[in-house]
Amino acid sequence: MTPPSGAAAAVRHPDAPAPGELLGSHYEHCFGCGGAQAHGLHLEVRAGEGVDVTAEFTVRPVHQGAPGLAHGGVLSTALDETMGSLGWLMHMIVVTGHLETDFVRPVPVGTVLHLSAAVTAVDGRKVFTRATGRIGGPEGPVAVRAEALFIKVDVEHFTDHGRDEEIQAAMADPDQVRRARAFEVNP
Numbered sequence: 038m039t040p041p042s043g044a045a046a047a048v049r050h051p052d053a054p055a056p057g058e059l060l061g062s063h064y065e066h067c068f069g070c071g072g073a074q075a076h077g078l079h080l081e082v083r084a085g086e087g088v089d090v091t092a093e094f095t096v097r098p099v100h101q102g103a104p105g106l107a108h109g110g111v112l113s114t115a116l117d118e119t120m121g122s123l124g125w126l127m128h129m130i131v132v133t134g135h136l137e138t139d140f141v142r143p144v145p146v147g148t149v150l151h152l153s154a155a156v157t158a159v160d161g162r163k164v165f166t167r168a169t170g171r172i173g174g175p176e177g178p179v180a181v182r183a184e185a186l187f188i189k190v191d192v193e194h195f196t197d198h199g200r201d202e203e204i205q206a207a208m209a210d211p212d213q214v215r216r217a218r219a220f221e222v223n224p
């Protein structure tokens with residue numbers, strides 16, 4: 038998870054959402070950010086000044102592992118989704134290759150997890166990222182943190198491997214922004 042010595046700093050795309058702007062969902066059925074997933078995380082991710090984002094995730098009863106506590110896998114998903122959304126600030130489509138999570142504090146149901154994530158380096162198709170989730174406020178104690186390696190892919194990654202009915206529906210999505218996010222592969 039350590040970027041190689043020749044890795045470069047991330048470059049914000051000139052057409053990236055402005056700092057403070059919501060990124061919106063890349064796919065309405067995404068478990069992380071989609072509005073159509075009843076039990077999903079409904080993450081709303083906001084662009085930062087650089088190649089960084091913030092997001093909030095409210096832990097609901099459907100997200101439990103132990104009684105009254107968030108499931109660790111769900112927390113990893115929140116971190117994964119937040120870091121994955123960084124690709125849009127560089128106008129890259131990326132997928133998670135490797136993700137590691139530290140669970141520092143239990144996260145009760147009802148908690149708002151305040152997430153922040155940034156790209157630490159880019160090396161060819163490899164995008165190195167880091168994220169934290171805090172409770173009690175954006176400056177509160179760290180409950181979870183993660184590092185992940187994302188790999189840049191082309192849209193064929195989805196069209197070749199995704200189930201056809203969902204791919205066809207995504208391609209016909211009338212939402213211009215979401216469609217652009219799904220198909221934008223320009224550097």
Ligand SMILES: CCCCCCCCCCCCCCCC(=O)SCCNC(=O)CCNC(=O)[C@H](O)C(C)(C)COP(=O)(O)OP(=O)(O)OC[C@H]1O[C@@H](n2cnc3c(N)ncnc32)[C@H](O)[C@@H]1OP(=O)(O)O
Nearest residue numbers: 063117118121130132133134135188195204207208218219
């Ligand atoms: C029509 C509809 C369109 C919809 C458009 C939607 C757009 C918006 C989607 C966003 C979605 C986000 C959602 C949240 C993030 C997920 O949850 S993504 C889902 C979970 N992830 C996956 O399913 C990925 C599954 N894995 C794979 O498909 C392939 O292994 C990968 C990751 C594409 C890599 O395969 P590859 O392209 O053949 O690349 P490969 O040459 O093996 O590796 C490239 C480099 O990465 C390194 N690497 C690869 N994997 C690893 C690893 N696990 N550990 C360490 N290094 C690795 C390699 O060593 C290599 O390094 P170099 O040799 O260049 O130094």
